Amino acid sequence: MRTVYFREDHMARAIRKIHVRSTGCWEWTGTIDLRSGYGKAGNGVRYINKYGYPSEVKEQSHRVFYRHFIGPIPDGLELDHLCVNRKCSNPWHLEPVTSAENARRMMERRPFCINGHDKSLPGATYKRKGMPNFRGHCKICVMEQDRAYRDRVGQQTINEYARQRRAAKKAAALQV
Ligand SMILES: [Zn+2]
Numbered sequence: 001m002r003t004v005y006f007r008e009d010h011m012a013r014a015i016r017k018i019h020v021r022s023t024g025c026w027e028w029t030g031t032i033d034l035r036s037g038y039g040k041a042g043n044g045v046r047y048i049n050k051y052g053y054p055s056e057v058k059e060q061s062h063r064v065f066y067r068h069f070i071g072p073i074p075d076g077l078e079l080d081h082l083c084v085n086r087k088c089s090n091p092w093h094l095e096p097v098t099s100a101e102n103a104r105r106m107m108e109r110r111p112f113c114i115n116g117h118d119k120s121l122p123g124a125t126y127k128r129k130g131m132p133n134f135r136g137h138c139k140i141c142v143m144e145q146d147r148a149y150r151d152r153v154g155q156q157t158i159n160e161y162a163r164q165r166r167a168a169k170k171a172a173a174l175q176v
């Protein structure tokens with residue numbers, strides 16, 4: 001078993017990955033879990049991975065920061081982002097709450113899109129293909145954007161682009 005040296009403490013490394021916003025949010029600039037939208041940070045627990053290299057257990061970045069600056073997270077509680085910014089790891093923007101309370105608050109906050117459409121209504125959000133699902137696109141806005149694009153370039157141009165894409169795909173398939 002080889003000896004493992006980490007040049008610095010996991011918190012020193014984590015703090016370098018923080019970008020402070022004017023809102024006071026400590027935004028995580030490291031890895032973001034695309035499914036949940038939360039930052040992923042090493043929590044200081046080390047192990048040797050299956051390739052024989054030193055590695056570190058990853059955890060949600062805001063949990064790592066909360067534990068370091070405030071203390072242990074009470075059992076069975078979730079950390080609620082009071083600033084509604086999942087990338088934020090500022091421990092003073094977090095509050096430990098029960099999962100029921102967290103869900104209730106999420107409903108109460110009723111997220112609005114940039115144009116003021118209520119995104120909490122059923123069917124108001126839209127998951128774009130290939131995009132992470134944590135950020136629901138506002139359906140009304142997407143439809144308006146599509147309509148504006150169609151008005152600008154015309155349906156014929158859109159059909160022509162689609163035809164070109166199909167032809168390119170076909171040509172690529174033939175080459176293989
Ligand atoms: Zn924040």
Ligand SMILES: [Zn+2]
Nearest residue numbers: 113117138141
């Ligand atoms: Zn909208």
